[in-house]
Amino acid sequence: MLTLSKVNKRYPTGDRALTDIELTLPRGQVMALIGPSGAGKSTLIRCVNRLVEPTSGSIRLGDTELTRLSGRELRRARRAMGMIFQEFALVDRLTVMENVLSGRLGQVGFWRSFLRRYPADAVIEAFRLLERVGLPHAIDKRADALSGGQRQRVGIARALLQDPQLLLVDEPTASLDPKTSRQIMRLIRELCAERDLGAIINIHDVALARQFADRIVGLRAGEIVFDGRPEALDAETLTTIYGEEEWGAQEQADDEETAHGHGPAARLTLASGGAS
Numbered sequence: 001m002l003t004l005s006k007v008n009k010r011y012p013t014g015d016r017a018l019t020d021i022e023l024t025l026p027r028g029q030v031m032a033l034i035g036p037s038g039a040g041k042s043t044l045i046r047c048v049n050r051l052v053e054p055t056s057g058s059i060r061l062g063d064t065e066l067t068r069l070s071g072r073e074l075r076r077a078r079r080a081m082g083m084i085f086q087e088f089a090l091v092d093r094l095t096v097m098e099n100v101l102s103g104r105l106g107q108v109g110f111w112r113s114f115l116r117r118y119p120a121d122a123v124i125e126a127f128r129l130l131e132r133v134g135l136p137h138a139i140d141k142r143a144d145a146l147s148g149g150q151r152q153r154v155g156i157a158r159a160l161l162q163d164p165q166l167l168l169v170d171e172p173t174a175s176l177d178p179k180t181s182r183q184i185m186r187l188i189r190e191l192c193a194e195r196d197l198g199a200i201i202n203i204h205d206v207a208l209a210r211q212f213a214d215r216i217v218g219l220r221a222g223e224i225v226f227d228g229r230p231e232a233l234d235a236e237t238l239t240t241i242y243g244e245e246e247w248g249a250q251e252q253a254d255d256e257e258t259a260h261g262h263g264p265a266a267r268l269t270l271a272s273g274g275a276s
């Protein structure tokens with residue numbers, strides 16, 4: 001379980017990115033973090049893994065107070081948090097298998113990883129994970145020969161090879177087409193359920209968030225202005241999070257597009273709910 005209490009972040013520039021964030025993420029819960037650009041979503045995720053230092057407050061993962069850690073203890077705590085990034089962050093010239101195994105870099109020690117010798121159990125687990133994410137045939141391919149969706153699957157397998165307690169996911173679908181985006185979100189959701197893993201997913205696509213998350217947290221100007229079930233995210237709440245917009249008109253336009261067969265069916269209306 002992850003617990004944030006009174007977390008504040010003010011950047012040296014004076015920008016106040018987070019104000020008194022209170023958040024508890026139980027095991028197994030998939031939480032989507034939504035909000036306009038600059039709301040503080042990335043800052044929040046990065047405070048959890050300490051890529052950004054919170055200015056004040058407490059962040060606990062299980063029994064560990066993350067804000068007090070440094071050096072070796074911090075590296076160990078970070079291994080308990082699998083990161084999945086927007087741009088996949090793969091090493092292009094390495095194979096799919098090598099990229100997945102790099103998820104164990106921190107655990108196998110410098111020389112072993114330098115020589116690219118991984119323990120047999122890591123290799124077996126990497127095979128298993130690549131099969132689970134749908135890439136058993138691509139093990140020997142170079143990462144730069146993969147499609148965006150396949151690259152993200154490699155990123156997911158790599159994060160899981162760390163055997164994390166929590167997934168921190170930053171815009172996983174930002175550069176993917178609508179169908180692939182849905183597949184990736186569905187995969188993340190299924191894996192979280194299978195492994196009883198909590199996830200915080202920073203995502204701009206509200207329809208995807210509604211469809212695949214158990215819970216939605218809306219940030220605006222560094223504050224939580226919504227925290228609830230996806231069904232509770234109505235036009236009024238969207239206005240609170242994003243500001244004034246004709247959300248009803250958007251729903252209608254999407255409905256019409258779908259009815260007339262324009263645009264991919266995957267373009268969901270804001271009104272749709274439930275995971276598929």
Ligand SMILES: Nc1ncnc2c1ncn2[C@@H]1O[C@H](COP(=O)(O)OP(=O)(O)OP(=O)(O)O)[C@@H](O)[C@H]1O
Nearest residue numbers: 011013015016017036037038039040041042043044
């Ligand atoms: N390294 C930094 N130095 C100074 N200010 C920063 C830095 N990173 C972010 N900020 C500021 O903190 C606030 C929150 O930014 P953040 O990137 O966390 O928002 P976001 O919701 O993730 O936005 P986006 O959806 O565009 O990625 C913004 O005002 C931003 O300008």
